[in-house]
Amino acid sequence: MQKTNKVTVQPNKQQLLNRLRRIEGQVRGIHQMVDNDRYCVDILHQISAIQSALNKVSxxxxxxxxxxxxxxxxxxxxxxxxxxxxxxVMKTLTK
Structure with a gap:
């Protein structure tokens, strides 16, 4: 079931975009951490934070x-x- 009219599908669009920008920055940070040979556990903590943030967006x-x-x-x-x-969707999110 997809919307084809111009009704706002995301009433909280700006909040979602702000969260996604933060997540994008965190992913870039992990990329730098790996590139700079940072301690694996520190990288894993950052990955966990990103997963949590993505769950909140979901x-x-x-x-x-x-x-x-x-x-x-x-x-x-x-x-x-x-x-x-x-x-x-719920089944997909809870896999």
């Missing part, structure tokens, strides 16, 4: 999707399809 997107796209689909005629899609 949860924020999932929350927005549920409150907006899924809720609207349930109010309309596409509720079952939206719920199935949501559950598929």
């Amino acid at each position: 949860l924020a997107l999932l929350e927005d999707h549920t409150h907006h796209c899924v809720a609207n689909a349930i109010k309309g005629q596409d509720g079952e399809e939206a719920i199935k899609e949501l559950m598929d």
